[in-house]
Amino acid sequence: MAGPCSVESEDQVLETAHGVVAAGATMLRGGAFKPRTSPDAFQGLGEIGLAHLRNAKAQTGLPVVTEVLDPRQVELVSATADMLQVGSRNMQNTPLLRELGGCDKPVLLKRGASATVDELLGAADYILEAGNSQVVLCERGIRSFDPSTRYLLDLAVVPNLRSRTGLPVVVDPSHGTGRPDLILPMALGALAVGADGLLIEVHPAPELALSDGHQALTIGAFSALMDEIRQWIPASGRYLSLLAQPAAD
């Protein structure tokens, strides 16, 4: 899954979507409704952003994952999204989780920045018990003390979750490090520890992005990352099939 942090314009989304599909991405990410630290920061294009995502999907065939913030907007967002994202700030927003439990689309549930494994699985249970069995868990970095990375990407949580649940687990090395130079190695690390997928921020011109530009890859850098991953897949695939066997703790 690849795409910009925020949907900023029709051109930006289309250029990114064409770029990432050519590089081998299988899903387009992009935020229309953005949770931001300050109300004065860019909050997303809202419904216009959803329209741009539908357009990008029509042109590239890529299914779309986008965030929903408000239980009152689940119906609206699910009319566009193929998968609905719950951001880390909302991992324990139980009315939102319950509303998504009544929806027929898969949900990408991002781990809160200081959530334990028990809390992440408890949040998933709110969706599962409300009737939606399609939950994908996402590690995106936790709060830690070293300012040299934005968050601390906790790869051990991937096999830790696999020993507790059969739900797929994906990793977001973009938020998890906040540094473009660490995304490739951490993406390979994520696959090696057993992740089922990756969520990567890509922007045609990171230096002009309205949010999180400092951590986005250019389309060229994303394409190089995908080439690298393909070289590595034979070994990884073998290991992944090994992990998929019933655990003998």
Place this chain on the structure above:
Amino acid sequence: MAGPCSVESEDQVLETAHGVVAAGATMLRGGAFKPRTSPDAFQGLGEIGLAHLRNAKAQTGLPVVTEVLDPRQVELVSATADMLQVGSRNMQNTPLLRELGGCDKPVLLKRGASATVDELLGAADYILEAGNSQVVLCERGIRSFDPSTRYLLDLAVVPNLRSRTGLPVVVDPSHGTGRPDLILPMALGALAVGADGLLIEVHPAPELALSDGHQALTIGAFSALMDEIRQWIPASGRYLSLLAQPAAD
């Protein structure tokens, strides 16, 4: 502010309310809608809980603070509550914050378990910029590594916030430590560092509580705590009036 974690029954709320008002509390706390880690845990009595709180207020005169989880319930909860609480899990639930910005009741905004000072003030701005100027900030402990307390109560955030904002700051030593034996010293510590108030969990029979009983004080222990605080108030009051002067950094 004192009262049970959850409203569990009419008797429980009334007994607690009479007990804490006699001990000197000036506000009654109690949750009708509860955010819990697991959907299988007690989720609160909902509207019935609100009715019990209204009844307790009618009998004791204590104004009520209670949590709201869902932007669709702000109107319902504000019909009962004198102050609406945003829990730490929802500190960055921006649709909820904006809805509370349109409400005419004060909002008690609890710090997220790994929120920075900037993030807490950013969350407050969502309420303030939506038109509600009555925001009270609350420190309730952050995530840390030592299992000997439930959370780590960060008292330095009180003067840190005071140097950045004129909003009142209160402290919750019950969640912040998770240990009844630490509540009295940390309550005094909170007042000494400049807190404007305290939020303390009290239950007539902590061992029977449906949530957080391990950290609740009995009515007798709360009364003893209030006696202790009163002894200490002359010094504290002097210091608090000093802090209230314009800061000369």
Place this chain on the structure above:
Amino acid sequence: MAGPCSVESEDQVLETAHGVVAAGATMLRGGAFKPRTSPDAFQGLGEIGLAHLRNAKAQTGLPVVTEVLDPRQVELVSATADMLQVGSRNMQNTPLLRELGGCDKPVLLKRGASATVDELLGAADYILEAGNSQVVLCERGIRSFDPSTRYLLDLAVVPNLRSRTGLPVVVDPSHGTGRPDLILPMALGALAVGADGLLIEVHPAPELALSDGHQALTIGAFSALMDEIRQWIPASGRYLSLLAQPAAD
């Protein structure tokens, strides 16, 4: 206990010592052997620094607390020091702790920046079991995620330790916050939660200090802090004598 982070010159130590004794300090702190992150940073004056401390003690009558880094220097340092400090970086330096266990001077043992209560008490046991019963524990802040303070001062550890041990506990709000504007409120908070003493960095000209100048108080600011503490002592004293009673958990 008050004084400069590092002993830098005879004049600096004497001026500070005269200033802090006039303000009411009862012990002079100052580092002659300094543990620093980089070998290129100022490492302390060593034996010359010890001589300056002896001179300051002779002129003011203040007993001296200073750090020892190396088990081979315990004898040398204890010839000058009235109390030997183990810094947070060395809390689990077991050969040093054992060497101090054979010494007849009190030891000030600072908590490591991510040490649990169990680990701090375990470190104290190395000194106690080697024969030295005079151990003073010191909270000086732990690692956390918010860059708005240098460390996070964990005041709850004070009553937490008091429930586990009879050893005295002191607090260092200078390292624990890294911000001069937070030292007064956190000093009062430390006393309110039951601390037996304070360790405060004072420098005649903080902007010229060779280490940690950003967090040192001027002599005037320290004097104002001591005045404030004296106003507060009657209430605090009452509370402290209460805490000194046998705990009834």
Place this chain on the structure above:
Amino acid sequence: MAGPCSVESEDQVLETAHGVVAAGATMLRGGAFKPRTSPDAFQGLGEIGLAHLRNAKAQTGLPVVTEVLDPRQVELVSATADMLQVGSRNMQNTPLLRELGGCDKPVLLKRGASATVDELLGAADYILEAGNSQVVLCERGIRSFDPSTRYLLDLAVVPNLRSRTGLPVVVDPSHGTGRPDLILPMALGALAVGADGLLIEVHPAPELALSDGHQALTIGAFSALMDEIRQWIPASGRYLSLLAQPAAD
């Protein structure tokens, strides 16, 4: 590098050494001088432990890495060890680091449990500037809040360090997770992010170990792990050679 946490007996070390060399390990680890939280825990066999390590080396040809705690024992330990380990508790023990800087053996410097990248590199500088250029850095997990693992293994620090230094970086997934079931995936993850080696605890009978038995692999499990790594090496090797090219940030 593989072997027991502590050297416990001649038989235990020999059985482990023969097992791990057969499985493909290239270095034997084992502690003769142990840093422990409590003075009442097993402190290691000391010089007898060193003798057992020399014997194991003579029989298997495996070079030995073992910890040194005390600057006064650097000479003694380096008479046996091919590489001297500085444990995480001693990462900033500057007299020990300086003593190792005067030694002609490589030093394995483990990251402190809450050390930043800057602090780890600063500690390495103490050894390098004292004249010993053979420093190997080791990530072994940091303190975090989730009790489901013992520490949090920070794999991002590996490429983060590679972008700052040419020193080799190895990873210890045994301490870093504290869970045998997570060691294989995290070992593969470590190699994928660019680690130059692994440090793994192996014990012939983990349930009888005198320290850290809960996290040790049996010889059989270690052998299976090495088989898995070998399958994965072709892809990993390709990636490692890519990383070894000059960085173009």
